[in-house]
Amino acid sequence: MQKLIKRRGLKFNWHEPYLSYLEAVFARGDRRLGKVLIKAWELGCKFDSWEQHFKANLWSEAFKQCDINPDFYTARKRSIGEKFPWDHIDIGVTKEYLKKEYEKAFKEETTEDCRSNCINCGINVFEKGVKCN
Ligand code: SF4
Known part of the structure; x- marks a missing residue:
């Protein structure tokens, strides 16, 4: 990655993959995700856009406790x-x-x-x- 960053005219933006995954889940999600949002907040998720505050494990735990599989929103073929x-x-x-x-x-x-x-x-x-x- 260091070589990429030093190339002139090339800008490399890094985005935490699990954060992108969450964005996909909520972009395609439905009202059932409301309880996941609240659960994630109760577990301590705050300021998630700031890398130092993002805790993917807590989001996974929130989905688990709400009995929601996030892949339902991202990883299936839709008719x-x-x-x-x-x-x-x-x-x-x-x-x-x-x-x-x-x-x-x-x-x-x-x-x-x-x-x-x-x-x-x-x-x-x-x-x-x-x-x-
Ligand atoms: S297809 Fe017709 S109605 Fe639609 S944006 Fe174009 S001009 Fe307007």
Whole structure:
């Protein structure tokens, strides 16, 4: 790693892997993780973004005591039709549009720039098919 750091024009950022794992768990998680947050805090987890305060073992213990396997949120294949915990939040773009984009990505298909041809992503604030930008 020392050689990497000394290379001109190269910036190397290190991030604790288990912290990234936790970010993935909470980014994809649901309401059941609330009790894990409280348990982790009760066990002594505070200021976790500061490396010197981050205690991965306490987070593992919190998941264990709450009987939640964090891999459920990070390490399983999700079906395209799965209902997500955040589905009730209106982000503008429709879920159908996102599904189509997801499937196109696997086929290495690109999406046309919508500034010239609106493809009804769902975010338009005017009317269906009318460009919003
Ligand atoms: S023009 Fe607006 S509504 Fe149409 S695809 Fe683009 S962002 Fe979506």
